[in-house]
Amino acid sequence: MVQKKKGTPRLVADKRYGSAKKSPKPAAKPRKKRAVRKPMRGPIGWILALFRWIFRLIWGFIWRISFVTAVILGLAVTYFALQLPEPDALLDGRARGSVTMMDRNGEVFAWRGDQFGGAITTNTASKHLINAIVATEDKRFYWHLGVSPRGIASAVRINLREGRGPLSGHGGSTITQQTAKLLCLGVPFDPSVWKSEKEYEADCRRTTMWRKAKEAIFALAMEAKYTKDDVLNIYMNRAFLGAGARGFEAASQRYFGKSGAEVNAAEAAMLAGLLKAPTRYAPTNNLARSQDRATVIIGLMEDQGYLSAKDAEIARIAPAQLSEAAEAKAGGYFADWVMDSGPEFFTRDTTEDVIIKTTLDRRLQAAAEEAMLFIFENKVREGSKAQAAIVVMSADGAVRAMVGGRKTKVSGGFNRATQALRQTGSAFKPFVYATAMELGYSPNDRIVDAPLTINIPGSGPWSPKNYTKDFKGSVTLTDALKDSLNIPAVKLSEEVGRENVRKVASDFGIESDLAAGPALALGASESTLIEMTGAYAGILNGGSSVTPYGLVELSLLGDSEPLMGTGGGIGERVIRDDAAGQLIYMMEKVVSQGTGRRAALADREAAGKTGTTQAARDAWFIGFTADYVAGVWMGYDDNTPLSGVTGGGLPAEIWHEVMVRVHQGLPARALPMTTPSAPLRTPSTNFEPIPADDIADTVLQRVLRGFGQSSGGTDRSDENRENR
Template sequence: MSNSGRRKPPLVADRRKTKAKTKPKAASTPRKARKRAPARPRGGNVVTRGIFGLFRWVWRIVWGIGWRLTAIVLLIVGVMTAYTYTTLPEVSALLDGRARGSVTLLDRDSDVFAWRGDQFGGAVNAQAVSKHLRNAVIATEDKRFYMHPGVDPIGIASAISINLREGRGPLSGHGGSTLTQQTAKLLCVGREYVESEWESEADYIADCRRSSLSRKAKEAIYALAMEAKYSKEEILSIYLNRAYMGGGAYGAEAAAQRYFGKHAAQLNPSEGAMLAGLLTAPSTLAPTSNIERSQNRASVVIGLMRAQGFLTPSEAAVAQANPAELSEAAERQAGGYFADWVMSSGPEFFTRDTTEDVIIRTTLDQRIQRAAEEGLRAVFDEKLRDGSKAQAAVVVMSSDGAVRAMIGGRQTKVSGAFNRATQAKRQTGSSFKPFVYATALELGHSSMDTVVDEPYCLNIPGSGQWCPSNYDNRFHGRVTLAEALKRSYNIPAVKVAEAVGLDLVRKVASDFGIDSDLAAGPALALGASESTLLEMTGAFAGILNGGSSVTPYGLVELKLLGQDQPVMGAGGGIGERVIREDAARELTWMMSQVVDGGTGARAKLPGREAAGKTGTTQAARDAWFLGFTADYVAGVWMGYDDNTPLTGVTGGGLPAEIWREVMVRVQEGMPATPLPMDRPVQRPAEPQIVNQQPGQGYQGYQGQQGSQEPNTLQQDRPGQMQPRPQPQQREGPIQSILRQLLGG
């Protein structure tokens, strides 16, 4: 049977096979249905899912509020910073922040030896100071200074962490302030001092240093504005110029000069570290207060500099092995008694209350000052018993009154202490007697004239009878004036003073510079009046210079910083003549005998002529020795501040020894120049000063009958002396006054 003409049937089996090989398509889910389908939780139970859900909900609220508040705060801070930016002045106006000026004191060689007031060495640039100082400040105060915009979040977080670890509040203790914020505090966030708004300047400063959250916020804003206005170097410059570094020094330059006697650009690593270490507690850590404490703090700073790469290990080791040392001026504690005296004697508006920076050149010789201190110390260490509270004062000056050294007490390295050389008025004792004999010599008497040392009494109106006695309670008969001064006899001194007139003695002493009130009675001759050591030393300088008065002075010239012309010059020096030069030269010879075998023998100098006078007051409450060589005059006082009598001390004892030890050191290396003195020539007939009736008072100066003595005194009635001027001799001031008073 054939299939031709017939259609083949479909191959069903093959079609099923093909369909079996084709992968069926997944049923497509409608898009809307997918959105509505809840997300399947990754795991956990219903509680866990609820907690996570609550957390997400809270986070969305916090984030939503937080970024908005942050934006608002940043906007406010930005506006406040921008406003503060507009109020900031130029950098130059912010460098010097002191309310008062400073005084720099120079010695006779123009070397700095002391400072007073708010010392400011002048504006310095951060790049101009020593790199070691700059690096030390950054390492100590703000190691990320060049990375933050004025506020350091990392530093704040670190400070809070330290405070919490140490058991304090988060804002108590470490504050995390940057150098810029510290500078803002130094500037009192731009608020200037207005006197009418504060009880005192100290209250204003205390308020500026006050720490609170609101003040921190103000400082932060001010710091941000400064960072926007000034460069990092300018901000660091302000800080280095304004920061207080102890010892009255404001700024790096002043501190470098104050402590090391050099410019801030010349500081080595150990010196830079010491100054940077002062910033945390300038008064406590100041090297003038405690050098060891300062050095220990500097050692810590050097370690920070090494850790931060500012110093290599070898450089740090050298700095640690060679700690910074104070300059000589700093060791002297700001000039001591001499600086205090110059400051008190100068014009107040240029010294104590100056608002300018003043430079004063003085007469001080630091070599002589050291010699005086060493001489005083040598005697007190060897001769004074332990625990003694006896005090001493020393003044050394030139014959024109220029003070070269001054010690106002046993403790020489002080400032602002009671100065016994200038402030203590004490009875002068026998050290006053040279002015009695100066008056006699000026009136024409000779040191070879004689006076009787015998029992002697005077009736003092209102006081009764007064009978002076000698220190040895003996009488020595007829003695020359030279011998009476040499042995410091009291009775002859009183007789001579009565003979020449107490008013004239008083005038001579006053003209020589003893300005204190002088006693009116005959006890004047024995030093009953009070005076200061400075006055007495200046009066003796007048004898050395030939009889002219001097005004002791320490100020040579005063200039304002940056000006060449002085504002004022010296306020002392040689004044008018008091006695004739030949009288002064003879008096010098008389005083040389005091040292050469008299009461001042302990003051004798080896190989050098010296003249002087001892003085011991009643009950030995004061002991003096004043004297001079051809080059310098020196005075020494010794006693107790409470006027307690000295035990076993007279002017010819310890004061004379102190004078000797001082002058040996002062004159060391100097040629031995002879004293300007004349030995007296023996007269043909020896004039005498005698009593008309013992016990009735001196009645006049009498020469021998028939003598040709050209200058004798006659007393026509008590209290009226009539001098007869020597022929061909210039009339002295006292003689001129007498002539005018007597109408001659």
């Protein structure tokens, strides 16, 4: 048995890949034990743990909600962006059209409706205009994404500080948000939903939290689809800037008579200043207030580097001024009358852009306004509330000037020249004498001015009086008209037949209801100034009726052919030319020798007639030269009697001042009057009226021209009629 030696190692199989011994690995260093924060024990620890749990809960809620909100916002912005049309389609968003009026010389003088002067862009507009808009409305316009949180927060803070609601007053809206509002957030005007465009726009301007949120989304969508220039173009063309102007091009033409490409810094500042409150700051309403607002804008432009200190000072020293047409308050009474008298679908309710050529002569219009101002400043007591109206027209009825009240620079006011129905007084008497001349009477025929009483069925006896309360005895018809005697006018009216007088007056254009009784001859009926002036124009033109008119031609913008022509002018013959000539002769004596002497013109013949109604509630003077007819009315709107005023007083003086100015530079022409033949008769006082049919019968008119001269107002006989 073999014994093993001590210390002999035990057999180990050789390794396949060598048996070299590896150095032993160093012993691993023992790990340091991580310090463990021991939870704070007690109530404080529990409270802190609760706060940590709440924070993690809120944070988790916020980021999830934010993520969902961002997704929804992105989808909403994408949706609105896809709905938006090309920017050029949004420049003109009017629901109704405009009316542009031109005077007799083809110059624009008035606008009505929603005026759109044509598209203006950042490429065509004056740099001052663009800078003024950005400086005023949104100085960070080129840097934000459509919404300015800083601006909204600032506006809310200001509103709360001023005691208003957070959304009342200052809006903090960017130009993009304002443009979104102008687009009504993409909702088009629908007549079945909104009664008018005004109601539609008011609805679009409503401010609620939901609408503000939607406005912000729409603004972001616009910024996503359009360039900054696109947004500004839409804004510049859709903004309402007062006086019916839609867009800066229309406003520039409206107020300054020039394109928005040509405005200087002062004019641009005035236009930009309108954005805050278009009606309040419209220069046609209050030029000084508009200029003050523009000064503020100039300061903003200077502060933001758009104007140098020198240029800003120049703009302040030379503020913007209105054009002549704008100064005329858009044509005032005349333009309103044309709008009212034209076809409604092409004037008041037009959806098209309409051009109207009119009869207005701006030189004559200025003459009428200056004359009224002169008389009221120099001849009327201070503080008087008396009103006046003036109409100037040609013999064919073309109205050349119109003043409807003492405030001449107005639009939409009560027009006393066309809307006020007033008793005519003695201004009606020429139609009585026109009837007599047509029936063969002579201006030299005599009539007795003596006390007269007529029994009126149902009313009893009526005794007219002369204004002077005396009687002249036997006078010629010329003198009776010259001195405006009442009793001869009544006698003559009854002699020739009331119905004939009514027919002649009506045929001359007096369309108002005419009195049925004998007071017809004294102007108991009511009429308007334009109606009466048109009737006198018929006398001047030789006895043919006249329809006063202001519209000469109406066409659509861009069309070469007019849609309609004038709606007035000379119509049917009412009295013979010879009869009209004799009446003009009589009316010339009114001015040269009678009650209308204050109207006389130094360098030319004039004819006319005064008129004063009962208790002097109305005073008239209407007359003409060979060139123009003019009518003047004066009175109180509430029918208060005038104090010491008759038709031969202030109205005649206004007429004189008007016609002196109207005829400046015109050569004097003789009136077309006919000198009368020898006297033929003294009209009777038994009042056997001529049948109404006779006045329209040319043959009978010639037969009736002579009734044989009689004395003492005896009845004319059939024998005298036949002998003539």
